[in-house]
Amino acid sequence: MLTGAQSTLQEMTNSKAQITNKNENGEGIMDKKKLVLGVIGADVHAVGNKILYHAFTEAGFDVTNLGVMVSQEEFISAAIETDADAIIVSSL
Numbered sequence: 001m002l003t004g005a006q007s008t009l010q011e012m013t014n015s016k017a018q019i020t021n022k023n024e025n026g027e028g029i030m031d032k033k034k035l036v037l038g039v040i041g042a043d044v045h046a047v048g049n050k051i052l053y054h055a056f057t058e059a060g061f062d063v064t065n066l067g068v069m070v071s072q073e074e075f076i077s078a079a080i081e082t083d084a085d086a087i088i089v090s091s092l
């Protein structure tokens, strides 16, 4: 049985990260979406974060993985630095 989060993850990874744009010749080009991923605060639960890193990377996202015990400020700084499309917080 899938949890809500797991089925959302499955939908996200199945739909793939790339948006198809056209270049000047009208050919489709792939635009990789950028994510910042981590576990917030004093939380050290690393397993879900690892699975998400592999799932999103495999699905074609460009993932910056900050690991565990990440502050809100670190999430924001990394998102600005990498011009991320989304911040993903793995939690339980």
Ligand code: B12
Binding pocket: 005, 006, 008, 009, 012, 042, 043, 044, 045, 046, 047, 048, 049, 051, 052, 088, 089, 090, 091, 092
């Ligand atoms: C393993 C574990 C630990 C290990 C962690 C090892 C490690 N390095 O990861 C250790 C022993 C260190 C630990 C410690 C603690 N733990 Co602990 N732990 C667990 C346990 C058994 C499994 C967690 C796990 O890794 N699951 C497997 C992963 C794959 O699942 P997941 O993280 O949920 O992620 C999946 C989905 O949620 C989803 N997902 C997650 N995020 C996102 C985000 C998006 C965008 C999407 C789409 C999907 C998605 O995808 C993931 C992959 O499939 C859970 C119990 C449980 N049944 O969950 C308790 C649990 C999380 N722990 C708990 C607690 C209380 C603690 C401690 C506070 C205990 C203590 N008093 O010291 C400490 C906290 C330490 C700290 N500072 O963080 C509680 C949390 C309760 C709460 N929510 O308030 C739980 C639920 C146990 C319980 N029933 O009491 N723990």
